[in-house]
Amino acid sequence: MKKQAKGYFHEAKWLHSDYTPTLEEYMPLALLTTGYEALSITALVGMGDVVTRDAFEWLLGDCKILSASQIICRFMDDISSHK
Numbered sequence: 001m002k003k004q005a006k007g008y009f010h011e012a013k014w015l016h017s018d019y020t021p022t023l024e025e026y027m028p029l030a031l032l033t034t035g036y037e038a039l040s041i042t043a044l045v046g047m048g049d050v051v052t053r054d055a056f057e058w059l060l061g062d063c064k065i066l067s068a069s070q071i072i073c074r075f076m077d078d079i080s081s082h083k
Contacts (some may be wrong), residue, residue: 004005007033010017040066 007029014021021029040059044051057065 001038003032004035004038008037027074030074031067034070034073036066036070036073 010029010080011033013019041056044055
């Protein structure tokens, strides 16, 4: 959640300085601020003893299903909010 809050702060700095980032600058931060990473970790914590340490390491590593979910969410949100 700290990483997500830092991401929101960085987006706010861009907004207040009227800076438009390039796609390469925007995407890593945009994927973080979807909230999917924090939601996924919270869901695993809520499962109690069923979830092992390996599951957390898998999720925090190069988890392709999490990355794909973040990309889909971000693009759907950005496309729907674009004027």
